[in-house]
Amino acid sequence: MWLLKTINSFNHAIAGLIHSFRSQLNMQIHFIAAVSVLGLGLFLGLSRVELGLIIISISFVIFAELLNTAVEVIIDIVSQEYTIKARIAKNISAAAVLIAAGNALFIAYLVFFNKFQAISAATILTIRHEPLHLTFINIIIIFIFVVALKSIFSSGTPLRGGIVSGHTALAASASLIILFLTANLIAFTLSLVLLFLIAQSRLESETHTFKEIFFGAMLGFITTFIIFYFFRLR
Numbered sequence: 001m002w003l004l005k006t007i008n009s010f011n012h013a014i015a016g017l018i019h020s021f022r023s024q025l026n027m028q029i030h031f032i033a034a035v036s037v038l039g040l041g042l043f044l045g046l047s048r049v050e051l052g053l054i055i056i057s058i059s060f061v062i063f064a065e066l067l068n069t070a071v072e073v074i075i076d077i078v079s080q081e082y083t084i085k086a087r088i089a090k091n092i093s094a095a096a097v098l099i100a101a102g103n104a105l106f107i108a109y110l111v112f113f114n115k116f117q118a119i120s121a122a123t124i125l126t127i128r129h130e131p132l133h134l135t136f137i138n139i140i141i142i143f144i145f146v147v148a149l150k151s152i153f154s155s156g157t158p159l160r161g162g163i164v165s166g167h168t169a170l171a172a173s174a175s176l177i178i179l180f181l182t183a184n185l186i187a188f189t190l191s192l193v194l195l196f197l198i199a200q201s202r203l204e205s206e207t208h209t210f211k212e213i214f215f216g217a218m219l220g221f222i223t224t225f226i227i228f229y230f231f232r233l234r
Contacts, residue, residue: 014147020069021151026097027065034058035144037108038137042231044115051133053111057104064100068093131181131228138177138227142169145219165208165216171195172220180228 020027037054046054071093079086146169150162175191182188199217202208208216 016066018147018151020066021147024065024069027062027069030058030061030065031144031148034062035141038140040112042134042137042227044112046111046115046133050111051136053107057100057107061097061100061104064097068097131177134227134231135177138173138224139170141227142166142173142220142223145169145223146216149219162208163212163215164219165199165202165213167202168195168199168208168213168216169220169223171198172217173224174220176221176224177228180224 021031037058041051041054072090075086075089143166146162146164146166149164153163172195175188175195178184178191179188195217199213202213203210
């Protein structure tokens with residue numbers, strides 16, 4: 001029972017994130033910027049501290065935008081007519097987003113300025129030797145793709161239903177990562193069995209259709225293949 005309540009809590013939280021993504025142009029811009037910055041990090045060889053600063057900055061901006069959206073909804077419910085105080089409250093919440101975005105730009109300047117001056121083939125080769133970084137960024141990118149696709153097609157949440165199966169996408173990604181990192185067909189085969197069991201569970205629970213599971217698997221395989229094939233030495 002507690003597990004179901006926990007899953008429902010996550011579902012409600014992600015539903016709020018999806019609503020904000022669907023209704024707020026700024027949130028869509030933030031997500032695109034997040035994917036772009038994380039992808040850029042693959043080329044520039046960010047350290048753990050630098051990557052941590054970037055992720056904190058991204059989270060701070062998204063957090064501020066979520067609060068801004070919530071404040072606007074609450075004000076619209078409480079005050080149906082235009083009032084000066086309602087406008088002030090909305091302006092203040094928008095200012096919070098502005099400060100968060102300004103902080104993110106400042107952090108990006110500190111992290112990336114010298115990196116752009118040091119771009120070289122050696123840097124790219126170094127990045128390709130960091131499978132942990134690739135795995136972490138790969139998972140984030142897949143999650144963002146899942147949220148974006150379900151938002152665009154107005155269906156489901158990353159935890160339940162929708163145009164693609166997020167669970168299957170991550171399981172497919174994990175299978176391919178195992179193949180890239182171990183080059184062991186037995187380990188890869190076992191991971192495919194786990195992928196099949198996860199996909200089957202989503203199908204039997206009627207959370208997803210076969211087509212949605214297939215799209216999820218393709219999303220996981222294709223995204224992971226692109227990232228690991230082109231950004232890691234073979």
